[in-house]
């Protein structure tokens with residue numbers, strides 16, 4: 001089954017709470033984007049305090065669009081997030097990050113920017129829980145969808161059919177079905193859902209597009 005995960009990319013705690021409330025009865029999990037103004041030019045909430053203070057049944061997957069994620073991982077492992085994704089372009093210490101997450105019994109994934117080849121994962125593929133493909137340049141809602149990344153997803157799926165694949169960025173119903181055909185198991189969706197005016201209907205539409 002393919003899962004649609006709404007994304008939360010916000011600058012204030014208030015926006016965070018509003019978006020959590022908006023999806024709480026619609027989804028089982030959310031994707032929380034964290035941007036540090038260094039790895040990407042945007043800056044979001046830092047996230048720790050927001051995640052720790054909220055009471056919700058939602059599972060939270062955190063997507064770290066931050067430079068040197070090795071400096072953030074320990075703090076994130078103190079929070080109740082379900083999984084952590086870091087960018088391979090942002091660190092020389094991927095092995096250390098993976099080990100720390102595993103010691104804390106947490107799911108860990110690696111994200112690849114649109115231009116980063118699959119070969120960047122070579123040493124880590126057997127150790128991570130999923131691979132996260134960016135189909136936009138990271139940092140913002142509403143980035144331009146880069147369709148050629150889906151060829152990279154297909155190639156990866158061909159070689160590693162059992163490794164869960166997340167596709168993140170620019171997803172709408174039409175692109176959702178293409179991403180699933182390429183091999184995606186999870187689709188992260190931001191602006192399509194939030195600009196729809198009806199979050200529940202938007203998720204329904206996405207689900208319908210990937211069933212057909």
Ligand code: DX5
Nearest residue numbers: 007138139140142170190191
């Ligand atoms: C992009 C973030 C995405 C973003 C998706 O930098 O990593 O998770 O929230 O938003 P849309 O669907 O608008 O591209």
Ligand code: ZN
Nearest residue numbers: 007033063168
């Ligand atoms: Zn994201």
